[in-house]
Amino acid sequence: xxxxxxxxxxxxxxxxxCSRRVRLALYLKGLKYExxxxxxxxxxxxxxxxxxxxxxxxxDGTTVVSDSYAILLYxxxxxxxxxxxxxxxxxxxxxxxxASIVSSSIQPLQNTTLVHYxxxxxxxxxxxxxxxxxxRKGFVALEKLLANHAGKYATGDEIYLAxxxxxxxxxxxxxxxxxxxxxxxxxxxxxxxxxxxxxIQQIFAESSxxxxxxxxxxxxxxxxx
Amino acid sequence: xxxVPTLLDGDMVLAxxxxxxxxxxxxxxxxPLLPHxxxxxxxxxxxANIISSTxxxxxxxxxxxxxxxxIGPDERITWVHKHIGKGFAALEILVKDHAGKYATGDDICLVxxxxxxxxxxxxxxxxxxxxxxxxxxxxxESYKQVPAIRNALPENQPDFPKELKGIILxxxx
Numbered sequence: 001x002x003x004x005x006x007x008x009x010x011x012x013x014x015x016x017x018c019s020r021r022v023r024l025a026l027y028l029k030g031l032k033y034e035x036x037x038x039x040x041x042x043x044x045x046x047x048x049x050x051x052x053x054x055x056x057x058x059x060d061g062t063t064v065v066s067d068s069y070a071i072l073l074y075x076x077x078x079x080x081x082x083x084x085x086x087x088x089x090x091x092x093x094x095x096x097x098x099a100s101i102v103s104s105s106i107q108p109l110q111n112t113t114l115v116h117y118x119x120x121x122x123x124x125x126x127x128x129x130x131x132x133x134x135x136r137k138g139f140v141a142l143e144k145l146l147a148n149h150a151g152k153y154a155t156g157d158e159i160y161l162a163x164x165x166x167x168x169x170x171x172x173x174x175x176x177x178x179x180x181x182x183x184x185x186x187x188x189x190x191x192x193x194x195x196x197x198x199x200i201q202q203i204f205a206e207s208s209x210x211x212x213x214x215x216x217x218x219x220x221x222x223x224x225x
Numbered sequence: 226x227x228x229v230p231t232l233l234d235g236d237m238v239l240a241x242x243x244x245x246x247x248x249x250x251x252x253x254x255x256x257p258l259l260p261h262x263x264x265x266x267x268x269x270x271x272x273a274n275i276i277s278s279t280x281x282x283x284x285x286x287x288x289x290x291x292x293x294x295x296i297g298p299d300e301r302i303t304w305v306h307k308h309i310g311k312g313f314a315a316l317e318i319l320v321k322d323h324a325g326k327y328a329t330g331d332d333i334c335l336v337x338x339x340x341x342x343x344x345x346x347x348x349x350x351x352x353x354x355x356x357x358x359x360x361x362x363x364x365x366e367s368y369k370q371v372p373a374i375r376n377a378l379p380e381n382q383p384d385f386p387k388e389l390k391g392i393i394l395x396x397x398x
Contacts (some may be wrong), residue, residue: 027288051318052275052311063264069243069278078263088249096244104241105226106238108282113381122295141226 008033011046011057017168018068019056024164024203026076034059053213069103072161084161091155098154098162099144102169106138113142115219120209128177128219135173142166143184154190159197165221167194171204177219243277246338258335265329267332272319272328272336280312284351289397301397313358316340321360326367333371335378341368347379352398 008028010033018048026033038046040222050057050066057066058074065071076084085092087143108114144198149155154162170191173179181188184187194200231240233247237247251256259266282288284305291300325331327338344365348355355362368374375381380390 018280019334048350050314058361063267065267065271067274067278068270068320069274070267072264074321077266089248093237093239093244093248093252097239097241100241100243101226101275104278105228108278114283121292121300127293137226207240 009036009050009059010034011038011055011059013038013055016055016113017172018103020168020207021068021164022056022058022071022075023166023206025072027083027199028159029075029079029083030081031075031079069099072099072164078162084159084164086156086158086160091160094145094149094155095161097164099165100144100191101138101141102165103146106135106169107143109134110177119195131219132176133177134175135169135179137224138169139173139179139184139187143186146186146190150186150190150210152193159199163190163194166190166198170194195206226319228257238242242339243273246335246352250282252286255333256382258338260330260332260334265323268319268323268329269335272316274379275315276336276339276358277318279315280309280343283308288334298397306353308350309353311346317358317360324360326363333373336366337368340364341371341374342377345369345374349396350397389394 008026008031010019010022012023014037022036030105036045042053046055046057047053049059049064052066054066056063056071057067058071058077060074063074065074072084085095115127115131118130122130139206146154151157153159154166166187170187174181174191195204226242228240230245231238232243232245234248234252237248239248246258259269289301289305292304320328320336323329327333328336340361344355344361345368355365379385
């Protein structure tokens with residue numbers, strides 16, 4: 001039993017796109033870990049590990065890293081198998097840029113906590129337009145950015161950092177926020193490829209197997225009176 | 226996205242400050258912005274991302290305009306203080322075991338490159354008092370002594386209008 005202490009621990013939530021990025025990276029790199037599902041806000045065990053109180057957070061021996069961007073770059077540097085960044089500096093930088101568009105301009109503004117907060121401050125009817133607006137702005141940028149770089153995947157024919165970000169942001173946009181994807185043919189094509197990719201299917205399947213209260217993530221049914 | 230900054234370097238056109246900084250660190254290795262130690266690198270990535278993905282996106286002008294127009298002008302201060310406060314509280318805890326003269330040691334690293342502009346020349350727009358954050362307050366005093374940080378201030382840029390010097394721009398109170 002005590003031998004298992006050497007395995008990494010990942011504090012995660014099944015519906016968190018940030019957590020899913022990391023789970024996909026761990027899967028691609030063949031890394032074993034214990035998945036600790038955090039389902040409540042302000043979980044004290046999580047706060048000890050991540051002072052922001054967000055998932056994901058990774059414990060790897062004596063190293064504790066939170067924030068998916070930091071975790072992914074840490075994993076890439078420590079476990080170089082199945083590289084998440086291309087060697088070519090231009091393609092590598094495009095991966096950083098695409099990841100940053102998602103992590104700085106889209107995800108923080110459509111995350112559940114903030115969207116519900118906007119609902120309280122403005123109106124419950126504003127939640128969906130707010131989220132769709134910010135996702136759309138980011139997708140306009142991504143559609144243009146990747147036009148000259150995409151192959152089978154976002155920046156070539158291998159899954160890289162950008163794909164880890166896009167897969168789950170697209171999933172949120174299409175399934176959670178019902179964004180009209182007509183103006184994003186490249187992103188939609190990429191999403192269809194992601195859905196056919198076994199490693200990504202594995203992560204989607206793991207999430208759907210979890211018992212969670214999905215009503216927090218439903219922004220499209222009418223509010224009860 | 227239509228945002229600054231955007232870097233043009235030969236054939237390379239790159240946006241998003243974190244992508245630009247990592248590109249520059251890759252291509253121009255003088256004065257590396259990341260330590261060799263993996264743990265310290267991870268702390269830098271994490272702290273930098275607290276700023277670029279948790280604090281800064283909520284302070285953008287279009288967001289504050291939305292708050293002003295849909296809730297009220299006074300709500301902007303509450304909103305800003307909430308988001309900066311949460312991020313700064315996390316940073317205080319995150320870097321406290323790593324800080325030296327600067328956030329993660331005695332050299333300016335990635336997190337300092339993001340933190341300094343978040344503090345110097347910015348917080349006064351929001352009437353935000355950093356003295357509640359002792360470590361960040363100390364770092365702020367260190368940053369003010371660094372010529373490169375002073376040179377990067379808006380009022381020291383060649384295109385900054387002279388008549389605006391000394392005025393707190395984009396003030397929300």
